[in-house]
Amino acid sequence: MDLNSLTLLVEILDASNLSEAARRLKMSRANVSYHLNQLEKSVGVQLVRRTTRRLEPTEIGLRLYQHGLTIRNALRDAHESVTTLGQELQGRVRLSVPSGYGQLVMAPWLIDFKRAHPGIVLDVLFENRVEDLVRDEIDIAVRVMSEAPPNLVARDMGRVRYVACASPGFMASREAPTDLDALRAEPLITSTVIGRQLRLAGYLDGERHEVLLEPTLISENFLFLRDAVLGGLGIALMPDYVVQDDIAQGRVVTMLDRWRLSIYGTRMYMVYMPNRHHTRAASTFIDFILERARAAA
Known part of the structure; x- marks a missing residue:
């Protein structure tokens, strides 16, 4: 087992299917499947259960995934620290916000954030549908909900009246x-x-x-x-x-x-995947928007 194999496992499970993992890794689906099979052979146990709709980790696969996630995130942090040393904050944040709240409340916050961090690319979607954050590769979403979803990290932005x-x-x-x-x-x-x-x-x-x-x-x-x-x-x-x-x-x-x-709920939440690594750009954005939301409340 090597580092590349662990990070490959992380990408496969994050994507939930081989085709999406292949697209993200810029590899063929057959190549991704081959490397997964080789990893399972080297470990000696099945790591991923294949269903008709998605891939799910076995107990051992989940443990390896968690180790691989920690290692991958640490490598990304190290790379970002070196490449951004002495430079302005850079990166990309893909954000989904409700059309009304995004335009009428958040727009000035987003403009202020962009003005403060010109090196960060903000990719903002104004939409009301409840999207799949993994499928659409959304870093952060803002939504009105009745309660925080158990499968996501949810940061309370205040009451909606x-x-x-x-x-x-x-x-x-x-x-x-x-x-x-x-x-x-x-x-x-x-x-x-x-x-x-x-x-x-x-x-x-x-x-x-x-x-x-x-x-x-x-x-x-x-x-x-x-x-x-x-x-x-x-x-x-x-x-x-x-x-x-x-x-x-x-x-x-x-x-x-x-x-x-x-109608839809009485709290506004900022939500994101619990296993998604946040760059310095994304972490800075989260703190900035939550501070604005608290001040507005």
């Missing part, structure tokens, strides 16, 4: 709803999955209520939804950061203020 709101003109000729069921009769504006009913949860005096609603205007673009609210098209259910300036200026009024509302 949802509001029910509308323009004063829209509400001038009607009574404001006082409970969740009253929303059924209203034209609703929100971000949700097209073709599925909106499941709105609300908490009042320690009790949880839930109602299924059918929005009349749906989009993942929160700036468009804000324009729809200002245009008097209905009652919106959205995070408060989308309309907080409009509320302060009286362009938007809120209702159901005693309720704590939730």
